[in-house]
Amino acid sequence: MSATHADHQGHAARSPGGGMPSKRIIVGYGFWIFLLSDIIMFSAFFASYAVLSDATAGGPTGQQLFDLTNVGIETMCLLLSSFTCGLASIGAQRKNSAIFQTAMAATFVLGAVFVSLEIREFAGLAAQGAGPTRSAFLTAFFTLVGCHGLHVTGGLMWLLTMMAQVLAKGYRPDILRRVMCFSLFWHALDIIWVALFSVVYLIGAGQ
């Protein structure tokens, strides 16, 4: 950002280190704002689920449908994958490929187990006649949980891309910025899952 040093005296006064903040900070901040807007989108799905959670139209309720053991395993997978994703970002900062690639591979396996468990759960629900068309409750449920699942699936593809890019291009600053954005994304998905398993599954199964 050396091209914009003359016309930003306010910035120069603010940070004596010199001019604009580094590109890593700007990229991270921009991605953080994207994540917050994504969370706001999820909160709209949460609101519609909360409003419609009693509208079962005579169909099965959450208490009859939800399998908490399955949800517990899914939660463990995402939680541990968040941890291994943190290990991967440590590996990227230290430019240590053994740590980075192993931790990313572990993150991928845990995320893939999560997605496959969720697909199996959805297929089981649809097979017992509790698909998204059965009631407003199930429509809201499949929209909310499925949207998170789609995010995880997209995150898995992004993860593989990052592994390949680090392998092919090394720890260039732009690649490291992408790795940082990926780990932010993955941690944010875990935060959404915390709200999801508490509000949808645990409260839903208790009612």
Next chain:
Amino acid sequence: MSDETPEFGTSDVAPGDEGSEAGIATYLVGLGLALLLTGVSFFIAKTHLVWGPSIPVALIVLAIAQMGVHLVFFLHITTGPDNANNVMALAFGVLIVLLLLTGSLWIMFHLNHNMMPMDQLMRMQR
């Protein structure tokens, strides 16, 4: 990169970056706390030891606590001066989320409350 911190702490830190020293300890503490809170959540949802109507409230409180743990230990959103911009953006996001959730629930609760039951409504339309 972000390591070039000036003498006093007015520089910024990208979300996810942990200042100067990036340690595995932070992630381990975060993982331990998150596992603990998750375990308590799943235990409380199934138990009969606590008063029934308090369970949803307890679950929501535990979920908010765990989200806080994730924010601090995994995303490294802290209260330090180098993190002010990230926290301000987060605060605005939380404000919008709260408005959206409470607004929707509040309006729809009163709408449901004041509306005729659906079967009566259907009969009137015939």
